[in-house]
Amino acid sequence: MSEEAIPAATLIVVRDRAGAPPELLMVERAQGMAFAAGALVFPGGRIDEADRALASELGIDAAAVAAVRETVEETAVPAGLVPSPTEQGAAALQRALVADQPFSELLIGSGLGLDAAALTPLARWVPKFHAVRRFDTLFFVAKCPAGDWRPQVVEGECARAAWVAAQDVLDLDRDGEARLIFPTRRTLERLALHASFEAIRADALAHPIEPVTPWVEDRNGEKFITIPAHLGFPITQEKLDGLWRG
DSSP: OOSSOEEEEEEEEEEEETTEEEEEEEEEEOTTOSSSTTOEEOSEEEOOHHHHHHHHHHTSOHHHHHHHHHHHHHHOOOTTEESOOOHHHHHHHHHHHHTTOOHHHHHHHHTOEEOGGGOEEEEEEOOOOSOSSOEEEEEEEEEOOSSOOOOOOOTTTEEEEEEEEHHHHHHHHHTTSSOOOHHHHHHHHHHTTOSSHHHHHHHHHTSOOOEEOOEEEEETTEEEEEOOSSSSOSOOEEESTTOOOO
């Protein structure tokens, strides 16, 4: 494994529900993926040179460009795009991205812009686990555009996508019916504390964005993976034994 982390971004798209916890857009990674195969994660991926070029042109963070691009490519949910396209327009963008058409050209051709202000940084994860690849990932939160967005997945990258409540995913993980990597589990525990997108956003703004690099602590002969206590995560330790760290 290379010591140099790969810059990446992920987007937590939040959909409010009346009288119920908000839903989050999550995807199940395909079994053949090199990193976190079969895990439930938020849409996202590495930041590429085209993202950096577009970000420089627009005067925004390249991580925001990558987060929006990857979310559209993986789910056809156009969070962060203005004006919000139709469902058919978003699906067309997804097909074009899968066909490797440049995101910048697609935005111009569709009359769309990137609303970086719609994305709020929540955390920056830089794990050093024994994974095939190591990522330096900026997590954003954004509100789902108005409408009944049904996520569409791309064969080979995601097995499925769905809107799910944070606690429901944690319950599936506890019961062995879902797989979560450490950063996703800690993030879901944090999101489960809040009853709306605005509460999640307020929590994000209330805490610093610092690299979260878990470490191992020995307590009474047991090893725990640990993260800092001041970054907003309600659970900061987990037993190393049996921890899936794909």
